[in-house]
Amino acid sequence: MPRRRRPPRPGALADLSPTRILSQIALLQLAYYGCAGILIIFTALVAGKEINADLLFSWRTLRGDTTVGWTLGLVWVLNSLTCAIFILLLVARSKLVFDFALTVHFIHLIVTSLYCHAIPANLFWWALQLCSATIMTSLGVWACQWRELRPIDFGSKPTARNQPAADEGAGESRGRGRGRGRDGAGEYEMVGMNGGENNV
Template identity: 30%
Template sequence: MSSFRQFVWDPTLLISQMICLQSIFYFVQTILLISFGFVGYQPFLSTIFALQAQRLMAVIQLISTIGVSFGLAKIVQRAKQCLDFACTAHVFHLILVILYNQSFPTQFTWWILQIISVTICTVLGEYLCMRFETQEIKLEGGPSRYDL
């Protein structure tokens, strides 16, 4: 039985996609922290893995979530899998926060920030994936080099 898009479980592909999305998440946060460093804010690694939700860090995390949404559209390319990848990226972030601080985050605002971040990442990622999936397929190419 054949279908249009048959799903083949490929652990190497899944792991590499997760590493790529996690890298985008922390890369955008790092770039934003460094750019805020030019206007007087002192960037520290501890602000990325903080147990408290600070206002500037919340903005930075939400912007990096938007970056991950674009990564979902380009790397995963499936609207059905956006929720899975967004939740997995934030669970890995939770694990890294716990390992960095050797403590579990208990602040209510930190958890609200994570829920908002997952929601934005999923909804925007699904929207972008659906936009890419519904684009026209160009059947006619440019002029061929064999045309006279």
Template identity: 30%
Template sequence: MNAMSGHFRYTQWDPQLIISQIITIQSLFYTSLGVLIYVSDCLTGHSPQLSHIFNYQELTFKSGHGRLIILSYLVNALFGALVLWHLVQRAKPCLDFSVTTHLIHLLICWTFNGHFPSSMWWWVLNIMCVTITCVCGEYLCLKTELKSIPLTLSQKADV
């Protein structure tokens, strides 16, 4: 790569890195969501079940438990932004990783329920979560990318 090509960082297509990032982000997505929903189950006296993560009928404003599950998804979106900031470290691919995580979640929910999610609230919630994860992740990554870059390793000299 030419040193003067106009790129700040050297980037190369690395499918192995991208796939490992997707797997890690997805694993952390479900781990944190599972912990948050487990806490909401304990608070409301419900027994923990996978359906609380994958069944779109659980997402309802009609019950306190449903509202806590919705809140769990929203808090998990913020956690997802921290994961993007830590693992991806670049603002540009945050949208790709956010959408990929939720598309995989859509496919798993579809498989778990046996039919395509038809609840408007499931779609609204997941679009909100993608948006929160992406925007907050991009913000955190941009803050890191825009930090001053030291030009020397020595102590700052007064001129």
């Protein structure tokens, strides 16, 4: 007799499947670079600077001794604020926010190192990544916990205690007209105590 396979446990196993995690990482990374690219292009156009890929992928442009470096640093901080929203939409679990935030920045480290053919040696770049990861994790955890702790509405109707007095009066008058109780469970008939005993 073949053994019956146990059905998959709902919840945790489905949420932690490798395919789902990889797709979430890919979408979050695309959102990370997409928002950063939009912010960098907008800032470069306003400042009258030349737009190139170095502004997005090179760690050499993030310097603490130039105006462009500080401007790009501010753009990346704003980008971390925006990505907290994508973490809420894509991850939606506070326990996984830290892992996803570190994964995004680790992938960014690999992409930056491959683009520049060198590991980042700028202290300003490392400090900015630490600040960005901290902001993304803090806001992401707060947003996901706020979403997790929201009360669940099952679509139940308000009870008689929560209804206004006018509604209660109207309900009672309708109940007496139809011969039904306030709970609507069935029809009731008032029988006197003596009458009830004689019938028995």
